Amino acid sequence: MLSEVLLVSAPGKVILHGEHAVVHGKAALAVALNLRTFLRLQPRSNGKVSLNLPNTGIKQAWDVARLQLLDTSFLDKYREEKPEQGDIPAPTAEQVEKLKEVAGFPVDCATTEHLAVLAFLYLYLSICRKQRALPSLDITLWSELPTGAGLGSSAAYSVCVAAALLTACEEIPNPLKDGHHTNRWTGEDLELINRWAFQGERVIHGNPSGVDNAVSTWGGALRYQQGKISPLKRPPPLKILLTNTKVPRSTKALVAGVRSRLTKFPEIVAPLLTSIDAISVECERVLGEMATDPVPEQYLVLEELIDMNQHHLNALGVGHASLDRLCQVTTARGLHSKLTGAGGGGCGITLLKPDLERLEVEATKQALTDCGFDCWETNIGAPGVSTHSAASLDTHVQQALDGL
Template identity: 80%
Template sequence: MRSEVLLVSAPGKVILHGEHAVVHGKVALAVALNLRTFLQLQPQHHGKVSLHLPNISCKRTWDVAQLQQLDTSFLEQGDASAPTPEQVEKLKEVAGLTEDCAVTERLAVLAFLYLYLSICRKQRALPSLDIVLWSELPTGAGLGSSAAYSVCLAAALLTLCDDIPDPRKDGAPTGRWAKEDLELINKWAFQGERVIHGNPSGVDNAVSTWGGALRFQQGKISALQRPPALQILLTNTKVPRSTKALVAGVRSRLIKFPEIVDPLLTSINAISLECERVLGDLVAAPTPEQYLLLEELIDMNQHLLNALGVGHASLDRLCQVTTAHGLHSKLTGAGGGGCGITLLKPDLERAEVEATKQALTSCGFDCWETSIGAPGVSMHSTASLDGPVRRALGDL
């Protein structure tokens, strides 16, 4: 078992195209978002394991000796098997969670304990650890924050227990794991997601593990080859929405108007495929015309999503603001509020970007300038992290 401090990060995700259509067997393109979750794991000798999640004001500590005495036979040793409802109930007892605990905190703690006990129980003794996770991703915004959390935990714990190696080579400040190691990380992270979400698609943890861009259709996930790192504005309207209700609404509309809605879903599928083609061309030989095509696809998809009934006045306002600045936006995720993305072409003037961000902030929205197509889960040296991230982890 390793004794050095481990630093790991993993990206969030956005859906570029294919929202809602993917539920009906069409193609969706999911891309890694360069807003990341960072984990610091520090081995200790104080007989405790602690979890600190400052983004949700959560700090929990357990006695390792007490955890060691627990009957954890309900966990399959060394096997990333799906947690059953009975296992989750037993984890609640282990965690000491009460009913007045916030849902976000409860699920995060359960996922941590599941991964910690499952991955580390084959060691002679459960390790004493301090773990801090800090994220640039807002929770509950459809940006894959829980998946990035699970991926960071899985990667750090598997490395700690020597199930996978430290991927940094020859003193490199940052390293990424080999394919077979990433597959193991992804497998365990999916189980963490199952604890949190019950029956997730696996897209979010796959994007967070592999990075770049993924094509998803009918449960099959494949990576796009070397996608470009496109610059975007990511805007959170902060309007809450129910993904379940929005998905049900589209299904109801499809049943009611099949000859209208089915062609909408087919068109969204065609947009995903065309975007995949354009992204490939951008890598091979980027031209201004390809960015114009991406903008057209964004506009068309936004109109189609509105026709499906998953738009919202806040998203209309977002599109109006960015259109006034010559930019093109669409919702990302379930819609009904939530987040939108705006493409930033390489030749865009800096002043125009700042003016757009200010206009969106004036609407009461949160706005980040970031990129998509970011690298997946990675291990870092302390020196390789940006100053703000280093300070955030060091001060916690």
């Protein structure tokens, strides 16, 4: 059992191209976002396991001896019924209800905060009950990612929890121990982290695609099509502005709206979806070239693809006045933007070419902030889940962790 403090981080994600078209069997490109969730796990001897989520004000603690006495055989039910799923049980509705009892939550609780706690309990009990005794742990998670913005915050959370618990219980090794000079796990270990994180995502979302946790685990860029996830050659870490319009939207309603439009105007909408797919394929090709030999002309192609995709998404009916405003502000400065995710508000991305003047970037950020938006300058194609020594963390992150 781990005896020292463990620090883990995992990235969020953005959809570069393929929103909505992916629902209809087309390709989507998802890339890791260098805004990260951080986890600090500290072994304790106080007989408690505690979970602190300062971003949401959640602080829970459970008596390990009481958890040890629980009948956790319900966690084996799915595995017995569907052995082809391997040795990782998938959470059922019945199991989630039992977890609510363990957490002391009301039956009708369904907030993101409640579900995050239930996902933690599911992973803790499922992974750690293989130990002779459940471990006493103090776990704190802090994130740079806004929740509910389509940026994969819940997946980064689940990936961090899975990686930390698997490492603490010595199901996978700590990459920083034994003189290893890497902070990344092996491919086999990452696969195990991803599989467990997917179960955490199931507790939170019910029936996720698996894209978000895969991007958060492996980082870089992934192609997703009809349930198949495949990594792309890692492109250079492209710089972007990520803008949150802070306009709430319903992904379910937006997806239904596109489906309705496709039914009503099949000869118009089907070609739009095919064209979005072609944009994804072309972007994948350009990013592959940039992985080995980036040249300025490739950025011009990426900008054109961004513009075309944004117009297509507007034609599908998933645009919004706030996103139009974002595009107007950046276009006036010679920059190119598109929505990312479901649309209808939410977030947008703006490509920043390497030769862009610093003053111009700051002026653009200020103009977007003046619109009432939140704006971050960050990279895409970031590394996936990683462990850190305290000294290796960025100063601002370390200060935030120390203050928790």
